[in-house]
Amino acid sequence: MSKSKSPESVKVVVRCRPMNEKERATKFERVVTVDVKLGQIIVRNPRVASAHEHPKVFTFDSVYDSNSKQIDLYDETFRQLVDSVLLGFNGTIFAYGQTGTGKTYTMEGVRNDPERRGVIPNSFEHIFTHISRSQNQQYLVRASYLEIYQEEIRDLISKDQSHRLELKERPDTGVYVKDLSSFVTKSAGEIERVMILGNQNRSVGATNMNEHSSRSHAIFVITVECSELGVDGENHIRVGKLNLVDLAGSERQTKTGAQGERLKEATKINLSLSALGNVISALVDGRSTHIPYRDSKLTRLLQDSLGGNARTVMVANIGPACYNVEETLTTLRYSNRAKNIRNKPRINEDPKDALLREFQEQIARLKEQLERRSGKKKKRRQRRRVGEGGHEEDLEDGETEDDEEEEGVGDQGDYWREQQEKLERERKAIMEDHSLVAEEKLRLLKEKEKKMEDLRKEREVGEMLSAKVKAMESKLLVGGKNIVDHTNEQQRILEQKRHEIAEQKRREREMQQQVENRDEETLELKETYSSLQQEVDIKTKKLKKLFAKLQAVKAEIQDVQEAHIKERQDLEQNQNELTRELKLKHLIIENFIPMEEKNKMVSRAYFDEEDDHWKVKAITRLEDDHQMMSRPVSAVGYRRPLSQHAHMAMVMRPEVRYKAENILKLEMDLPERTTREYEEPVIAPNVAAALEAALRDEDEIQVDASGFHSSLGLMGAISPPGAGGSLRKQKSGRPKTGKKSSAPTSPFSPSIPASPLYPQARGLVPK
Ligand code: ADP
Ligand code: MG
Numbered sequence: 001m002s003k004s005k006s007p008e009s010v011k012v013v014v015r016c017r018p019m020n021e022k023e024r025a026t027k028f029e030r031v032v033t034v035d036v037k038l039g040q041i042i043v044r045n046p047r048v049a050s051a052h053e054h055p056k057v058f059t060f061d062s063v064y065d066s067n068s069k070q071i072d073l074y075d076e077t078f079r080q081l082v083d084s085v086l087l088g089f090n091g092t093i094f095a096y097g098q099t100g101t102g103k104t105y106t107m108e109g110v111r112n113d114p115e116r117r118g119v120i121p122n123s124f125e126h127i128f129t130h131i132s133r134s135q136n137q138q139y140l141v142r143a144s145y146l147e148i149y150q151e152e153i154r155d156l157i158s159k160d161q162s163h164r165l166e167l168k169e170r171p172d173t174g175v176y177v178k179d180l181s182s183f184v185t186k187s188a189g190e191i192e193r194v195m196i197l198g199n200q201n202r203s204v205g206a207t208n209m210n211e212h213s214s215r216s217h218a219i220f221v222i223t224v225e226c227s228e229l230g231v232d233g234e235n236h237i238r239v240g241k242l243n244l245v246d247l248a249g250s251e252r253q254t255k256t257g258a259q260g261e262r263l264k265e266a267t268k269i270n271l272s273l274s275a276l277g278n279v280i281s282a283l284v285d286g287r288s289t290h291i292p293y294r295d296s297k298l299t300r301l302l303q304d305s306l307g308g309n310a311r312t313v314m315v316a317n318i319g320p321a322c323y324n325v326e327e328t329l330t331t332l333r334y335s336n337r338a339k340n341i342r343n344k345p346r347i348n349e350d351p352k353d354a355l356l357r358e359f360q361e362q363i364a365r366l367k368e369q370l371e372r373r374s375g376k377k378k379k380r381r382q383r384r385r386v387g388e389g390g391h392e393e394d395l396e397d398g399e400t401e402d403d404e405e406e407e408g409v410g411d412q413g414d415y416w417r418e419q420q421e422k423l424e425r426e427r428k429a430i431m432e433d434h435s436l437v438a439e440e441k442l443r444l445l446k447e448k449e450k451k452m453e454d455l456r457k458e459r460e461v462g463e464m465l466s467a468k469v470k471a472m473e474s475k476l477l478v479g480g481k482n483i484v485d486h487t488n489e490q491q492r493i494l495e496q497k498r499h500e501i502a503e504q505k506r507r508e509r510e511m512q513q514q515v516e517n518r519d520e521e522t523l524e525l526k527e528t529y530s531s532l533q534q535e536v537d538i539k540t541k542k543l544k545k546l547f548a549k550l551q552a553v554k555a556e557i558q559d560v561q562e563a564h565i566k567e568r569q570d571l572e573q574n575q576n577e578l579t580r581e582l583k584l585k586h587l588i589i590e591n592f593i594p595m596e597e598k599n600k601m602v603s604r605a606y607f608d609e610e611d612d613h614w615k616v617k618a619i620t621r622l623e624d625d626h627q628m629m630s631r632p633v634s635a636v637g638y639r640r641p642l643s644q645h646a647h648m649a650m651v652m653r654p655e656v657r658y659k660a661e662n663i664l665k666l667e668m669d670l671p672e673r674t675t676r677e678y679e680e681p682v683i684a685p686n687v688a689a690a691l692e693a694a695l696r697d698e699d700e701i702q703v704d705a706s707g708f709h710s711s712l713g714l715m716g717a718i719s720p721p722g723a724g725g726s727l728r729k730q731k732s733g734r735p736k737t738g739k740k741s742s743a744p745t746s747p748f749s750p751s752i753p754a755s756p757l758y759p760q761a762r763g764l765v766p767k
Pocket of ligand 1: 020104
């Protein structure tokens with residue numbers, strides 16, 4: 001584990017899960033062969049007759065077959081990485097692969113079964129065992145758990161699960177999740193509870209857990225801070241961060257037929273995953289100058305793990321059965337590319353945001369506070385002793401208090417009781433002392449009680465401070481306690497041995513891979529031919545070998561091209577659908593939103609790079625780029641704009657109610673009229689004459705209906721001209737419209753008194 005900054009590659013391992021029940025029952029063909037010794041995965045294509053096509057071979061740092069044990073993976077592949085996190089490096093473990101191939105099994109495994117525990121719980125054990133064995137070091141371990149679903153970040157251990165978190169960037173510490181909660185944990189058990197809590201929240205938030213987990217990325221983050229006295233006599237802090245990432249299922253999301261919200265969802269689901277692929281491609285390409293980290297939340301958050309300051313291991317999970325072959329090949333190609341990413345890990349020494357430093361400083365502050373308090377008392381006591389030795393009761397009390405306080409926490413309970421009893425006694429004495437005036441008694445009693453209260457408060461503050469110090473100190477873990485433990489020592493040796501074996505295996509595999517490569521290269525150089533025939537034979541053999549290789553490469557090229565075409569078609573389909581959506585939006589805008597409103601919105605819209613969203617500028621900021629637009633001021637010191645006239649009026653006649661209000665009186669904007677004038681039906685002259693006659697007859701039987709007029713304002717308009725003057729008043733009851741009411745707009749207008757529209761109730765309508 002060197003401290004150098006020399007680049008090192010991302011380590012990629014492949015794990016093939018066993019056939020599951022269903023696959024075995026259906027007797028699916030096994031197409032994946034795992035060569036653990038050589039670190040190779042061999043995939044046959046089940047469709048093509050095997051004689052024609054050569055199997056595809058992929059070589060990785062190490063490969064694990066279906067019999068692989070969780071602990072083997074840990075010892076051979078992950079232990080080294082976690083060790084370097086303990087030294088202050090950043091480390092990341094990705095689990096990549098199709099849904100159902102064992103990503104979660106690899107990361108978390110089966111709880112309650114020590115044999116099948118995954119990397120995450122195994123790393124808990126590893127970290128805390130390491131700490132318990134350390135000497136002269138102080139550790140602080142904290143954990144966070146988050147999830148990215150549809151490009152939204154959710155804190156899995158916070159109380160409020162509906163809250164969505166944002167990514168922020170700081171020049172000194174890089175990208176971080178704002179307001180992400182983290183738990184300081186003291187033991188493997190505690191940190192495991194954080195994981196369990198997070199997993200519960202993960203499933204609570206989902207309607208269908210299976211689908212949800214296959215579409216979301218879960219990231220468990222462990223931060224280990226270690227403080228140690230350096231050679232320079234100063235305390236130095238190293239911070240290692242371990243990201244444990246269970247990625248979303250890598251299978252192609254079917255988007256066919258999806259529209260609107262569903263389409264948006266579908267395009268967002270694997271955005272982070274395809275962005276991850278693009279970042280890997282760009283990093284490996286060598287020619288690209290731009291790495292599209294910003295394209296997704298996942299890549300932004302894990303920027304350091306890809307080509308940056310971190311050690312990274314990618315576990316590619318695959319299934320062995322034939323019906324998965326396409327996805328298996330995609331996974332293998334994807335991870336094969338990732339092998340070529342170069343990282344530049346370094347130890348993070350004394351970073352600005354180390355929590356451990358804050359803890360240490362806080363503890364020191366609290367301790368100082370405690371000391372100052374007791375120091376003050378000491379002084380007080382000494383002063384009193386030096387003085388004339390006050391005879392007043394109060395002073396004596398104070399003295400005993402201080403004495404007791406300084407004498408350790410042990411007797412504090414006794415002391416408290418004693419004090420209380422003493423107070424009781426004194427109270428009684430005061431009560432019974434008849435020489436005292438009632439007032440004086442009361443005063444003394446009150447004084448006593450106040451003293452007691454003060455004493456209690458002081459005690460509480462002291463206790464709180466020391467409890468706080470204790471609590472904080474308990475979070476800081478120091479090792480060296482179990483080092484003499486015999487079984488522990490044996491276990492350590494065992495681990496060491498396992499580690500050595502794993503290392504041995506790795507070296508063997510590397511050597512074997514090298515031998516294989518060199519064999520081909522040097523074959524030619526070593527050979528001398530004894531006869532022409534032999535030369536022909538050997539060369540033919542070699543030719544065959546090379547030809548096979550050529551075919552394999554050609555097949556690979558074709559496969560990659562096919563995959564590329566498929567991806568392109570997918571993207572094109574996606575683009576078409578999005579274009580359609582866009583056209584619909586345009587159509588709606590053009591038809592339903594007034595041009596000027598649209599322009600206003602367009603001028604206010606801007607793209608927020610930080611949040612990756614279009615936003616609308618606040619209207620108050622429109623005028624000048626960054627200046628808040630303020631209310632126009634016409635009169636300084638008043639709440640509202642004020643006209644010159646009102647201002648003057650106020651000065652002249654301050655008693656007038658009309659001041660700043662109602663400067664401008666506006667009529668309400670009335671809608672256009674949607675009704676038509678009434679056209680009276682043509683009435684036959686004889687009918688009209690009859691009606692007229694009938695109405696005229698009734699002059700005599702008039703009833704006084706003046707009470708009705710006042711409430712039926714509308715009727716006013718119906719009355720014929722010359723009716724009683726009192727009717728004129730009715731006008732005020734009618735709601736004002738913009739129209740002039742004087743025009744003869746109504747069929748009941750007084751100009752045609754003889755032809756009313758409706759038969760009128762006799763006697764109710766006055767003349
Ligand atoms: P993923 O998270 O990739 O969708 P899971 O981890 O949930 O997949 O695995 C699917 C199933 O396969 C689980 O029941 C798991 O126990 C089983 N499984 C996966 N890998 C292995 C393995 N290496 N050995 C035994 N069982 C496995
Ligand atoms: Mg899973």
